[in-house]
Amino acid sequence: MSHSLVTMSYIVAAILFILSLSGLSNQETARKGNYYGMLGMAIAIIATTLGGSVIGSLNVYGILIGALLIGGTIGAIAALKVEMTQMPELVAIMHSLVGMAAVLVGYANFMDSTITIAGVEKTIHEMEIYIGILIGAVTFSGSVIAFGKLSEKISGKPMLLPGRHWFNLALLIAVIVLGYVFLQQVESGGNAILPLAIMTGIAIIFGIHMVMAIGGADMPVVISMLNSYSGWAAAATGFMLSNDLLIVTGALVGSSGAILSYIMCRAMNRHFLSVIAGGFGTAPGAEAAAIEGEVQPIDAEETAQLLQAAKNIMIIP
Known part of the structure; x- marks a missing residue:
């Protein structure tokens, strides 16, 4: 072809x-x-x-x-x-496979001896590998935990560690430092696989900690967020493999998932950045409005007439 x-x-x-x-x-x-x-x-x-x-x-x-x-x-x-009620679980485990694929492709690309590039192009390529493995590892571990919570194999209660935000910050700093070490080792011909492997472990820990800190009732937002992560992992893989379709498809999935997560967070009165960082499962929502007015009784026949004449219907559980 x-x-x-x-x-x-x-x-x-x-x-x-x-x-x-x-x-x-x-x-x-x-x-x-x-x-x-x-x-x-x-x-x-x-x-x-x-x-x-x-x-x-x-x-x-x-x-x-x-x-x-x-x-x-x-x-x-x-x-x-899978039953229709188990679809979120299926989606979560599929996201984990996307993340795992991004990690494996990243390592395979890094160890491919047939790639002959040098200079700035090589540095950019190694950055693509590093970022792709990072996003893939977070997506993989986070999706596995999300699957466990949705299938009730793991408790749906949020696991809130003391100083969890400082812990997330420490992991982020470690990832940045390891990225610098990784690039230096690649340029000098040193043992670059070691910082890459350590970063992968840290990313897996971050994915687990991020989702474990989120309550089961808020898992739909998490699934949407992990969907976005899987898209960006696919886009990073596309850059690694110089595959335009992977880049476009990953960007479509990543951006649509992020937008959906933002819309859901606004509807649930959540802060979007708190979702990204994890640990918003017990954040206080909006205060319940005071009940005003009188209850108006209605029979089944009148309800049927109102529903038939209505243009828009909102069902609130």
């Missing part, structure tokens, strides 16, 4: 992903949005496989096809067995 044909396939797949997000925003068009996403992903996989990105003998393609069949079978079985 020629480069121009691959590029055209990527453009078509990107358009289908945009249509998929648009369709999923409305209940009436959600099924059509799913079909758009499935078609776009199929085109992306075929174009990537036949476009020269996969180089090797027939054995390599055999391994790739086998992996696709195994992964597709597991995904289909999981989707068919």
Whole structure:
């Protein structure tokens, strides 16, 4: 498959992903949005496989096809067995797989001896690897904890450590320092894998601590936030692999997830930055309004007439 044909396939797949997000925003068009996403992903996989990105003998393609069949079978079985009420759990565990994939791709890219770049380009490439592994590790561990809370394998109560915000700050500073050490070791030809491995462990700890500090009732916001993280992890992987479609798709998922998280936080009277840092599960919400007026009794027949004549209906549990 020629480069121009691959590029055209990527453009078509990107358009289908945009249509998929648009369709999923409305209940009436959600099924059509799913079909758009499935078609776009199929085109992306075929174009990537036949476009020269996969180089090797027939054995390599055999391994790739086998992996696709195994992964597709597991995904289909999981989707068919899961009840609709368990969909948030399925989404959470899928996000963890995206994060794990970003980490594994990052390490594979770092240890790839066939990459021959130097100077500023090499530094930028190593930064992409570092950031991609960082986001992927946070997404992986956070999604696993979210799955545990949603499936009630882990208590839904927030685990609030003393000085948890200072702990998060210390982890952030450690990640920045390790990033500097990592780049220095890469340039000097030293043991760069050590700071990279330590950073991965810290990112996993941060993901666990972040989600553990959030109450079970606020998990929908967490799922949306982790969805955003998985998108940025995919975008970082796209930069590592110089894959334009991964970058576009990751940016779409990351930005839409972040916007949805922000909207949900405003609706729940939460601070968006508190969600990013974790530990907002017990934050006080808005004070309940005082009850005013008198209760107006209504019978079933009158209720049916009001519902039939109403243009918009809001159901508040």
